[in-house]
Amino acid sequence: MAIKFESELTTPNYWDERADGGYHNLGWVKAGEPLKKMVELAQLKGDEVVVDAATGGQAVKNALAPGLNRGGVIFGFDISEGMLMHSDGSILNRQSLLVSDVCNMPFAEESVDLVTARMVYHNLSPSQIGTALKESSRVLKPGGRLIVCEYVTPESAEAWKHERKVFDIKEPDRNLWTGRQFGQQLHRTWKKGLGSKDTVLDFAVLTQYSVRDWMENSGLPQDKQQQVLDLYRVASAEATHAFNMTFTRDGDTLVDRPFAYFVAQK
């Protein structure tokens, strides 16, 4: 397969710092349910060319790899070399990893059967989302599929208000979506000539995830971590219900986190 390399790549320090700040220890990254759903939706036969975009610590890539046989291959790429490193500093499966941007994928036209992208679109501007979708369509073979997965906010006004406060502290510039908003935004772009007019939105729930684990591996300063933990303690009854919060005796809060999957075909 022909591979197009991106030559003028700038590696943003933010993600290198996140890699140093414990990202690879985050419980949700390797958690079962969200990965199981990705494997289920991938419907791999075994001989496909698969690309995991913004692969980070390669959790999705490693979950999909066992579904391939000798005729198949899986690549991962990420904008940050730091994210491609193990916490011990070694690069995993170096031969199948590339440093590149979701808006400029290092693959030839119509060369890929499946593109996956988990938890990266929330960092893209609306125009970058359009470009990333176009790039995915460009590299996909006719009939090839795209799966974009994002953590989303439950459909509740109070949950939304709570989440907004949390992310105003944690990551103010990030996109926040309910599942429906996420699916609609991507669908609107995809149906404008990028592939089949029908797309699918599916969900998985990561149950009772520790906010403390999330905070401790977030790279945030201690005071901001505590501010976020405190927000959960004062959440409204509706938000508490929407996230199915459990308050532990040692000050942690466990929440159900929904993940949405946008599935599209070229």
Ligand SMILES: C[S@@+](CC[C@H](N)C(=O)[O-])C[C@H]1O[C@@H](n2cnc3c(N)ncnc32)[C@H](O)[C@@H]1O
């Ligand atoms: C939240 S992590 C998710 C990592 C992985 N996909 C997963 O689900 O475990 C976001 C990843 O996107 C990468 N990233 C951010 N912007 C990117 C871009 N424009 N192109 C490629 N990768 C990007 C970051 O370096 C980071 O590894």
